[in-house]
Amino acid sequence: xxxxxxxxxxxxxxxxxxxxxxxxxxxxxxxxxxxxxxxxxxxxxxxxxxxxxxxxxxxxxxxxxxxxxxxxxxxxxxxxxxxxxxxxxxxxxxxxxxxxxxxxxxxxxxxxxxxx
Amino acid sequence: xxxxxxxxxxxxxxxxxxxxxxxxxxxxxxxxxxxxxxxxxxxxxxxxxxxxxxxxxxxxxxxxxxxxxxxxxxxxxxxxxxxxxxxxxxxxxxxxxxxxxxxxxxxxxxxx
Numbered sequence: 001x002x003x004x005x006x007x008x009x010x011x012x013x014x015x016x017x018x019x020x021x022x023x024x025x026x027x028x029x030x031x032x033x034x035x036x037x038x039x040x041x042x043x044x045x046x047x048x049x050x051x052x053x054x055x056x057x058x059x060x061x062x063x064x065x066x067x068x069x070x071x072x073x074x075x076x077x078x079x080x081x082x083x084x085x086x087x088x089x090x091x092x093x094x095x096x097x098x099x100x101x102x103x104x105x106x107x108x109x110x111x112x113x114x115x116x
Numbered sequence: 117x118x119x120x121x122x123x124x125x126x127x128x129x130x131x132x133x134x135x136x137x138x139x140x141x142x143x144x145x146x147x148x149x150x151x152x153x154x155x156x157x158x159x160x161x162x163x164x165x166x167x168x169x170x171x172x173x174x175x176x177x178x179x180x181x182x183x184x185x186x187x188x189x190x191x192x193x194x195x196x197x198x199x200x201x202x203x204x205x206x207x208x209x210x211x212x213x214x215x216x217x218x219x220x221x222x223x224x225x226x227x228x
Contacts, residue, residue: 009156033215045206045219052215091158095214103174104149104208104217108158 002027004094006107013082014115020067021077021110023092029053032096034068036077039089039109048090051075082114118142122207122220129197129227137192137223139207147210148190149174149217150182152203159206165190166212197227 003026013019025034036048051059051068058066063083067076079086092107123138139148146167151159151174161174163182171182179201181193190209194201207220 035216043204043222045208045217047216050216093217095217103161103164104214106151106159108156 002029002094002096002105004092004105004107006092006110008110009108010111010113012113012115013079015082015084017082018078018080019082019112021079021090021092021112023075023077023107025073025075025092025094025105027073027094027096029096032094034066034075035093035095035104036064036066036075037091037093037106038086039091040085040087045091049077079112084114084116086112087114088112120207120209120218120220122205122223124223125221126224127226129194129225131198131227133197134193134195135197135225136194137205137207137225139190139192139209139220140188141190141207141209141218142188143209143218144187145209145218146187146212147214148184149208149210150180150190150192151206151208152176152201153206153222154203162192162205197225199227201225202227 005024032053034051038046049061063080089109094105120141149164150162165171165184168187183191205223208217210217
C-alpha cells in the first residue's frame, strides 16, 4: 500500500529566507505523480507543484522547487525568498497510475509560518 | 468557469439528523472524490467515483453514502449524523490521468 509521510508538523522561517519541507513516500509503482498542495487560512487547496516520476529533472515553479530522489523515495519542497503569503499548511500527495492506485494519498501536512 | 463548487459552506447539525452535501464541477472530469480533513490527520478519502453511476469506498466510508447520477455532480450523504463526523469536507475532481486534483472550497460541518 502507498503511504506518504511528512515528519515536520510545524516549521517557521524568516521572511526572504529559504525553507525546505520534507516528504517521503512508499510505493512499488515505477511511474506515478507527486504533488505539493498549499492550504492557506482560507482553506482552499492550491496546487503548488507537480512531479512525474519518470522525469528526472526536478520540477520548478517560480520560487518553489522540489528535490525528487526516486531511489530514496523522497520529495522535498524548497521555498526560496519566503513571503508572508506563503504561511499555510503544505500537503505532500501521491497518485499512482494503475487502476489499483488511482486514489490520491496525502500526508498529514506541515504547518509553515513565515515570520516578518 | 466556476471549477469545483460545494454547497453548503457551513452547517450545524444535531446528532441523528441527516443532510446531503452537494459537489458540482464544470470541467467535464470523470473522477470525483470526497475527503474529510481533521486536525493532524491530513485529508482522508471517504468515497470516490470514476464515472457517472459508479462509486467506491475510500479509507473512511462508514456513516456516509454517495451518489453520482450526473457526471458533474457528486453527492455525499450523512443518514444519521454523529459528533465524530464533525470535520471539514472537501470535494475534488480530476481527469483519468490524475495529473492534478481540483478542489472545492470545503464545507465545515459541526455535529452537536
